[in-house]
Amino acid sequence: MSTEKLTEREANMYSPLTLAFLGDSVYDTLVREHLLRQANMPVAKLHSAKIKLVCAEFQSRAYDLLAEELSEHELAVLKRGRNATGNTVPKHADAAEYRRATAVECLFGYLYLTGQDRRIKELFAVMMTLEDNENG
Template sequence: MENEKLTEREANTYSPLSLAFLGDSVYDTLVREYLLRIANMPVAKLHSAKVKLVCAEFQSEAYSTLEELLDERELAVLKRGRNATGNTVPKHADAVEYRRATAVECLFGYLFLLGRTERIYQLFDSIMAGTDVSADI
C-alpha cells in the first residue's frame, strides 16, 4: 500500500477515534525510536520506559504542551479528539486524562494522514523537551 497523503478535507472525514487508532501507533513508534536513540539497553528496560511515555497520564500532560504550539486547524483536531465519545476508560487513568490522551493520538494520526512528518517530529520533540527520561532508564 502506497503512503499517499490525504487532503485536510479527506482527513477530516475520519472519526476522531479512528484518527486516534492510527495516532496511537504513530506516537508509540516515535517513543520507541526516541528511547532506542538515547539508550542502548535491554529490551525489558526499553519497554518499561516506553510504558511510562505512552500512558494516558503522560499523554494528558503532553496535551497541555501541545495546546500552546498548535495552529487553529491542529487545535480543532485536538479538541475533536478530546470530545470524542465512545471512550472506555482504563482502570489506571481517569476520564479527563484518557480523553486528553485520545486527543493527542488523534492529532498525531491526523498529521500522519496529511503526510506532515516534519510537524509530527517537531511536536513530539516539544513533548519530550520537558521530560527527563534518563531518570526512568
C-alpha cells in the same frame, strides 16, 4: 512504508477515534525510536521506559504543552479528539486524562494521514521536553 497523503478534508472525514487509533501507533513508534537512540539497553528496560511515555497520564500532561504550539486548525483537531465519545476508560487513568490522551493521538493520526511528518517530529520533540523536565 509509503502512504498516499490525504487532503485535510479527506482526513477530517475520519472519526476522531479512528484517527486516534492510527495516532497511537505513530506516537508509539516515535517513542520506541526515541528511547532506542538514547541508549543501547536491554529490551525489558526499553519497555519499562516506553510504558511511562505512552500512558494516558503522560500524554494528558503533554496536552497543554502541545496546545500552546498548535495552529488554529491543529487545535481544532486536538479538541475534536478530546471531545470524542465512545471511549472506554482503562483502570489506570481517569476519564479526563484518557480523553486528553486520545486527543493527542488523534492529532498525531491526522498529521500522519496528511503527510505532515516534519510537524509530527516537532510536536513529539515538544512532548519530550516534558520527559526531560520530569527526569532532570
